[in-house]
Amino acid sequence: MLALKCPRLCAQENTVDYFLTEEQRMIKETARQLAEEKIIPKRAELDERDEFAAELLRDIAKADLFAVLVPEAYGGMGTGAFDIVLALEELARGCVGVATSFAACGLGILPILISGSEELKHKYLPSVAEGKHWAAFGLTESNAGSDAAGIRTTAVDGGDCWILNGTKQWITNGGEAKIYSVIALTNPEKGIRGASMFVVEDGDPGFSYGKKENKMGIRASSTRELIMKDCRIPKDRLIGRKGTGFITVMKTLDVSRPGIASLGVGLAQAALDEAARYAKQRVQFGKPIISFQAVQHMLADMAIQTDAARGLVYGAARHIDAHPADASKVSSMCKVFATDTAMKVTTDAVQVMGGYGYMKEYPVEKMMRDAKILQIYEGTNQIQRNVIGQELNREYA
Amino acid sequence: MNIIVCIKQVPDAKDVRLDPKTNTLAREGVAAIMNPFDRHALEEAVRLKEQLGGTVTALSMGPPQAKEVLLEAISCGADEGVLVSDRAFAGADTWATSYTLAKAVQVLGAFDLILCGKQAIDGDTAQVGPGLAAQLKLPYVTCVQKTREASAAMLRVERMMDDGYDVVQLPLPALLTVVKDINEPRVPSLKGKMKAKKAEIRVLSAADIKAEPQCIGLAGSPTKVARVFSPEPRSNRRMFSGTAAEQVSQLVEEIRGYL
Structure with a gap:
């Protein structure tokens, strides 16, 4: 078999099989x-340059990883959430910004995969599997974050087309993707239950982008507004049936959350690797600091939490691939645990490395900045806890 | 364009030891990798194939385990792998190796271009590429840093020099050796790995390539390694410290003492 050579990341990998x-x-x-x-x-x-990693996404495409996002029937080689989790974890070990751009492509096509017609699937998925076109997911608006019911974007039946109006905010891959799955109200009186999902393409009339956000972390990813002003799209761009948009969004997020969780696992592992390696080299009081119990206990906790998170995420992804009736609770649990772990482990990595950890010459300060978004995007960890709590309330009725 | 890429399996540079008895590299128990320069040659071949069509054949000479680098080559875009392997090749120097590879190339049939890495990181001779070209009477350019133009009939390339580069045009078939600046090799792709998993590596013996016994292996090798040694560390070394300006003035003072 082809041997794996990556001396830097994994000289010896001694973890759960x-x-x-x-x-x-x-x-x-x-x-x-x-x-x-x-x-x-x-x-x-x-x-440093706040630059979108287009070239790296092309490298990822050349290595066929985009094919993992798409099932074989539509030109990919994917078998589900677990394969995607494995890819994302390792990419995040390199950079969560780059991995987020890749993950957002997977998120962007999930509504089509879950609810779209065969025509839509055959039209859009093969080009994503090749890595030729990137995708994005448009849910958030200025007044619709955790509360999706705040959506104001509308889609009106214009006879031979849909006419969309509204602005989506903080959209990952905005301006870089070709394919956008966007939620809009088709029946505003019914609120969020009157929402539908559509595919909007880069270059559609009336579709443009707002400013690129200047972010704390994941700066290699692009975050922009999607602006729809009398944006006219063909009738067949409706994903699923009219009025099912919110259900599609919820199902999409149930499947995608383990992906975000796996970014947390990869990031925590990367921070642990850096901290442990540093602790072996750094000498204070005449000894490498890894020989001091105070440091050992921090590293031990980091390792325990990272492995525990990995176990939960892998379990959740496999659970989802078994197509349970409802995956929300498990999906939310792994997202919360793995991303809280990433925040804690990256913060501790900076602490273990002390002043050096705080400096930009070392990668852990970036890891700590990148970790924060994981607790926020694709549903804040507080919202995830609500989901888990409500589910428990139902289970123990 | 049909391209042959010569690839050598070498010990990982981080882990090199000498056999104290034979003065040659100890290869047992050392992780083996694709010679780094050859990864760039392979990448260039795959890019030319993507641009112009044709095939890429990865060719290696070595023990049976060298199949691994040929499978890796397939996972990076080569169409097939051919290993020239025979106990009779053991002990070959660059001369005998060039001869052996040339005989193998003749068995492989028509080709337009042979690409090699500039040198292997174990022997560091940089002789086998030019040697192979000489054996096959092919025009060649060494240390290519860029392919400027490629067509079915000719190549225009940049040859890296100490003080810049030469632009060289040559007719095909031809041979190039490449430096690392020429490209950034891709990582093995998933589909490539699946293909490599199923691939059969063709193995050619000394008889298969009709090699003359006196021209191969130790018998065909005029080079004999008399002695290998580490140079004595120079004892009269001094390090200057301070700012760049301070170090320069200290150096000037030091040199004055010798004038």
Whole structure:
């Protein structure tokens, strides 16, 4: 078998055996090699320059990883959430900004995969599987964050077309993607229950982009407004039936959350790797600081939490691939745990490395900045806890 | 364009040891990788194929385990892998290796271009590429840093020089050796890995390539390694410290002492 060479990230990997298939190992190794050879050498510069990682996404495409996002029937080689989780984890070990751009492509096509017609699937998915076109997901608006009912974007039946009006905010891959799945109200009286999803394409009349946001972290990803002013799109761009938009969004997020969780796992692992390596080299009081119990206990906790998060995320992704009736609780649990873990482990990595950790010469300060968004986007961790709590309330009725 | 890429499996540079008895590289128990320069040659071949069509054949000479680098080549875009392997090749120097590879190339049939890495990181001779071209009587350019133009009949390339570069045009078939500046190699793709999993590597023996016994292996190798040694560390070394300006003035003072 082809040997994996990545001395920097994983000299020895001594962790739980998840009995991955040969194909799953290939996905993981491919993503890891991309992180090692392509992403890590460029991540600091992309972060510093706030530059979208277009070239790296093309590298990811050449390695066929985009194919993992799409099932075989539509030109991909994906078998579900678990494969995607494996790829995202390793990409995030390199850079969460780059991994987020890749993840957003997967998120953008999920509504089509979940609710779209065969025609829509055949039209849009093969080009994403090739990595030729990127995708994005448009839900958030200035007054609709955690409360999706605040959506104001409308879609009116214009006879031979749909006419969309409204502005989507903080859209990952905005301005870079070709394919946007966007939610809009088709029956405003019914509120969010009167929403539908549509595919909007880059270049559609009346469709433009607002300013690019200047972010704390994940700066290699693009975050922009989508502006629809009498944006006319063909009738067949409706995803699923009219009025099912909100259900599609909820189902989409149930499937996508383990992906965000796996970004947390990869990021926590990367921070642990940096901190442990540093602690072996850094000498104080005549000894490497890893020999001090205070440091050892921090590293031990970081390792325990990272492995626990990985176990929960892998379990949740496999659960979703078994197509349960409702995956919300499990999906939310893994998102909360893995992303809270990423925040804690990256913060501790900076602490272990002390002043050096705080400096931009070392990668952990960026990791700590990148970690924060994971607790916020694709549903804040507070909203996830609401979902879990409500589900428990129902279960123990 | 049908391209042959010569690829060598080498010990990982981080882990190189000498056999104290034979003065040659100890290869047992050392992780083996694709020679880094050859990764760039392979990448250039795959890019030319993507641009002009044709095939890429990865060719290696080595022990049976060298199949691994040929499978890796397939996962990076090569169409097939051919290994020239025979106990009779053991101990070959660059001369015998060039001869052996030339005989193998003749068995492979028609081709337009042979690409090699500038040198292998184990021997560092940079002789096998030009040697192979000489054996096959092909025009060649070494240390190519860029392919400017490629067509079915000719290539125009940049040859890296100490003080810039030469632009060289040459007719095909031809041979190039490449430096790392020429491209950034892709990582093996998923589909490539799936293909490599199923691929069969064709193995050619000394008899298959009709090699003359006196021209191969140790018998065909005029080079004999007499001694390998680490140079004595120079004892009279001094490091200057301070700002750049301070260091320069200290250096000037030091040199004055010798004038």
